[in-house]
Amino acid sequence: MNEKRFVLSSLLILFGINFIGLVSAQFYRGYSLSDLLNTFDSSTVILTSIFLIAFILIFWPLSKFFRENALLAGIISFAMSFLLIFEINRRGLDFAGFFYNIGISGGILYTILPLVLIIGLIFSGFKYGWGITLTSVGLFFIGISFTDIIYEKGITFILGFILLSIGIWLWIRRRKKSGFTGSYYQNHDNSYGPSPRQVYKQQKVQQRYQQKLEDQRRRGELTQQKHQQNLAERERQARETKIRRRAGKIAKIRTRREKAEQASQKERNKRYQKSL
Template sequence: MQKKSVLPVLGIVLINFVSAQFYSGYNRFSITGFFSSIDPQDMILMTLFIIIFALVNFSLGKIFRDSYGNPNKPVAGVISLSVAILAVYSLWRTGFNLGGLFYNVGVSEDILFFIILIILIVAAIFIARKIGLAALFLILGLFIILITISTDLIYEKLTAVSIGFVLFLIGVWLWWRKR
């Protein structure tokens, strides 16, 4: 088969896959369906977790030092993770309406999703620059796998676990190639 005919044949074969990306039918996974299933309150709590973790980790990195004067990252990481989990859990447990708080300030939920998306993209770029692209793929792959296994947010679990596994393998491959 000639190289010129590969693209049209692949286009015809994969047309159902492309349309399934945006419109999910019964018992099918789609990116649009996944993001529309996330409640604004949950998205706000996830973003607050990331913000609290980053701020506390940065602050504790300046306080906890080892014998050579370098930041003791494991201690700061464990304590900041615990503080962030407790803070977000207490907000969730008390039923504090964070969406209403932002709405009273003048930020609607539609704009809030856009702001949260920008924050997640900036966090991904920050992780890729500070830790490396391999770490970004490893974290993203493990996150997708853990969310799929531990929650019912994604109905088509096999597809999501496969995507997470592929991202994890790409991260491992990039990590080994870097060494």
């Protein structure tokens, strides 16, 4: 299942690059992939990498919090990541100069950062779903096309629009075809059904849920038993108290009778002595 999604996404990305190449051919005498990459300077690549890293780090805890609404977590993550790079760009921080000062040349940046971007996109696609990933990247490209970060704004806008359309299409297709709406699979693209790994995770979730219900039932039974024991103990104490009170009353009555008998015996003795 994952292989099919990966092949589909790769073909769509290659189609987008070729489409942009056809558009950019109007501005360049010759078209090649290097011409397209040369339109992005090191600052753009660095900002894009920061955006992707921030998006993944923000989306991960939000997806745990909004379990039933991954789209909301994606929108919030995109907004926060975009605000972060917007503020960085507004302050004019020179990341290329920073890397150059620590001994990393621009050529190395152009080699490493695209690999970081590709690995990050693949990780985000498999981890959080290709629909959310492509939608976020498309919105990001559309957003930066209205700024002065890049030179070819039209090409970037078209690329962002294509990725946004593909991401929305994948997300809607997953929503329609997935039979696990409202469950764990809402956080993933399941255009071809759940993968064995997702089924295993869902089984683990159900097992933990059943175990939790069983623990709650056992705690309820223990609480009920303790409550019944407390009631029985209170009843026993009440019976013992009643018995002690009754025994005390009997002892008082017996004492009064003995005193009365002693007084009566003394009175009879006095009368007998007087009669003598």
